[in-house]
Amino acid sequence: MEERSLAEKILRELQYNFQEFTINGFISFIGKKRGRQIIATPWNMPPTVFGAWMSDGEEPKEYIFYRDNAQIIHQVHIQLHELSHFLLGHQTLQIDRKMIADVLEGKATLPFSELLRLRSPAHSDLETQAETLAALIQQEVIHRSNLEQLTTDLSSEEKLANFLRTMGLS
Amino acid sequence: MNLPIGLSLCIVAWTLTLVRFKAIQWKDIRKDNGIALHVWLTMVFFSTTSIFLIKKFGDFFDAYTFNNLDRLFTYCSILASMTFGAIASINAVSKPPERGAARRLQYSLTFVIIALVAIYILFIARIPNINYLVPRSLPEAGFMLITFSFGAYLCFTVGRVYLAFLPLETSPIMRTRTRLIILTAFIACAYFVVKIATVGGHYWPFLASQALIDLSSILLVVSALSFFSALLGNNMYVRVTMISRNIHSWGAFKELRYLTGQLLRLCPDVIMPISNPSFWRFVLNPEYYLYRTIISILDGNAILDDLLSEGALCGELPLWEGDTLRDVVMMTHTLQCVHPSEDFWEIVSEYQWASRQLMQNKFPSNV
Numbered sequence: 001m002e003e004r005s006l007a008e009k010i011l012r013e014l015q016y017n018f019q020e021f022t023i024n025g026f027i028s029f030i031g032k033k034r035g036r037q038i039i040a041t042p043w044n045m046p047p048t049v050f051g052a053w054m055s056d057g058e059e060p061k062e063y064i065f066y067r068d069n070a071q072i073i074h075q076v077h078i079q080l081h082e083l084s085h086f087l088l089g090h091q092t093l094q095i096d097r098k099m100i101a102d103v104l105e106g107k108a109t110l111p112f113s114e115l116l117r118l119r120s121p122a123h124s125d126l127e128t129q130a131e132t133l134a135a136l137i138q139q140e141v142i143h144r145s146n147l148e149q150l151t152t153d154l155s156s157e158e159k160l161a162n163f164l165r166t167m168g169l170s
Numbered sequence: 171m172n173l174p175i176g177l178s179l180c181i182v183a184w185t186l187t188l189v190r191f192k193a194i195q196w197k198d199i200r201k202d203n204g205i206a207l208h209v210w211l212t213m214v215f216f217s218t219t220s221i222f223l224i225k226k227f228g229d230f231f232d233a234y235t236f237n238n239l240d241r242l243f244t245y246c247s248i249l250a251s252m253t254f255g256a257i258a259s260i261n262a263v264s265k266p267p268e269r270g271a272a273r274r275l276q277y278s279l280t281f282v283i284i285a286l287v288a289i290y291i292l293f294i295a296r297i298p299n300i301n302y303l304v305p306r307s308l309p310e311a312g313f314m315l316i317t318f319s320f321g322a323y324l325c326f327t328v329g330r331v332y333l334a335f336l337p338l339e340t341s342p343i344m345r346t347r348t349r350l351i352i353l354t355a356f357i358a359c360a361y362f363v364v365k366i367a368t369v370g371g372h373y374w375p376f377l378a379s380q381a382l383i384d385l386s387s388i389l390l391v392v393s394a395l396s397f398f399s400a401l402l403g404n405n406m407y408v409r410v411t412m413i414s415r416n417i418h419s420w421g422a423f424k425e426l427r428y429l430t431g432q433l434l435r436l437c438p439d440v441i442m443p444i445s446n447p448s449f450w451r452f453v454l455n456p457e458y459y460l461y462r463t464i465i466s467i468l469d470g471n472a473i474l475d476d477l478l479s480e481g482a483l484c485g486e487l488p489l490w491e492g493d494t495l496r497d498v499v500m501m502t503h504t505l506q507c508v509h510p511s512e513d514f515w516e517i518v519s520e521y522q523w524a525s526r527q528l529m530q531n532k533f534p535s536n537v
Contacts, residue, residue: 048473
């Protein structure tokens with residue numbers, strides 16, 4: 001219950017219009033709100049790691065890495081989960097410009113092994129918090145999109161849609 | 171038709187016709203190729219028919235005009251109603267547009283009405299009021315056969331046009347409305363087929379049975395109610411669509427729970443326990459619960475793939491042994507057969523299939 005109250009508080013403070021939700025739009029909104037540039041990138045993650053969030057120690061940037069071979073629905077979820085860690089102010093690994101340059105040149109790999117495995121027992125409270133916030137975000141998105149889908153119900157056939165309007169049935 | 175049913179049908183028909191008359195945006199009537207006008211004419215003629223379906227009114231009308239004139243009016247008005255409905259359907263949803271077909275229906279209606287009026291003047295007006303449902307003479311049989319055959323053809327045409335349109339419709343509410351129109355068309359078609367059978371009762375008495383006559387009355391009332399339900403406003407459809415979708419989703423959720431339960435058993439550290447909502451809690455937000463279930467399945471699926479991949483557990487102790495290992499292999503094999511999709515409902519359906527497969531294969535093996 002504590003996790004849910006915390007998640008609800010964070011979501012209230014965001015004041016985001018979930019009717020306009022897209023994952024990229026949401027990430028960009030959070031970045032602006034928190035004064036950080038958030039870069040979400042698909043990545044070839046090591047086994048058993050779905051996603052990771054790392055912070056830039058020199059510039060106001062946050063990096064979110066997620067599995068490049070996962071289904072889109074899963075990728076969106078992983079991004080929301082990692083974004084939730086950031087929103088909750090959890091601690092994460094700091095990386096610097098040199099490391100990023102080395103990774104891009106292929107001289108180094110990202111230090112995923114230093115991150116604790118996703119939902120590991122040692123960090124289960126933090127993971128539960130992040131998962132609860134991600135679930136709450138999803139609940140809001142689904143609630144809004146569902147209503148929208150059911151209220152914009154005119155036919156996909158234009159002539160029929162015009163007919164419904166004319167008949168006052170829409 | 172007896173007085174209470176006839177009167178109720180008549181009141182419903184005229185109320186809806188007048189409500190729609192008020193709701194129609196007459197200034198935009200040309201924008202839809204006259205479809206709305208045709209539908210409204212359908213309602214007007216149907217409502218007119220409903221007056222003559224009240225037997226007491228029909229008798230009263232005939233007493234002050236000509237013998238059996240109510241029957242001529244009933245037949246002509248119901249056929250006019252259905253023809254306008256069929257034309258509206260063709261104009262609205264047929265692909266490619268069948269303008270020739272709409273015109274052919276108009277000509278056919280004119281021809282049928284002329285034939286009915288001719289038979290009426292020459293024969294039907296000269297016989298006493300027809301207070302029976304099975305014809306007693308050849309002109310009566312012809313009079314009824316022409317009407318019912320054309321009626322059945324019109325209903326079949328409407329049903330066929332909307333059946334072809336249904337797969338193209340993407341709006342969930344319009345799909346519900348379309349299904350109802352198809353149902354109405356085929357129930358009405360069945361009504362006319364039964365009526366044609368009772369006409370045959372003139373030659374083969376077994377076709378004049380009371381059971382067939384009762385069946386035709388039931389089909390008439392059901393098709394009339396279903397027809398007017400198809401013309402209700404969207405708010406009603408939103409509710410009906412939501413209820414039917416939620417019930418369907420509940421079935422899917424229950425099926426998927428088996429799969430998530432087994433994944434939770436095999437990968438307890440990875441799968442977040444899923445809440446177990448009651449039906450009423452579930453129907454408040456079914457997509458959310460289904461979505462969370464799918465996410466758990468995807469988590470479990472991915473972690474099993476990872477752990478079973480070559481070299482993933484190099485140097486570590488095996489996680490599963492014996493029966494549990496066999497379950498993991500069976501689970502992984504089943505999940506690998508799932509076709510990837512980007513459509514949420516297809517993903518749900520694929521994992522439902524996987525869940526069913528596991529249940530059928532008496533999974534888990536140690537139970």
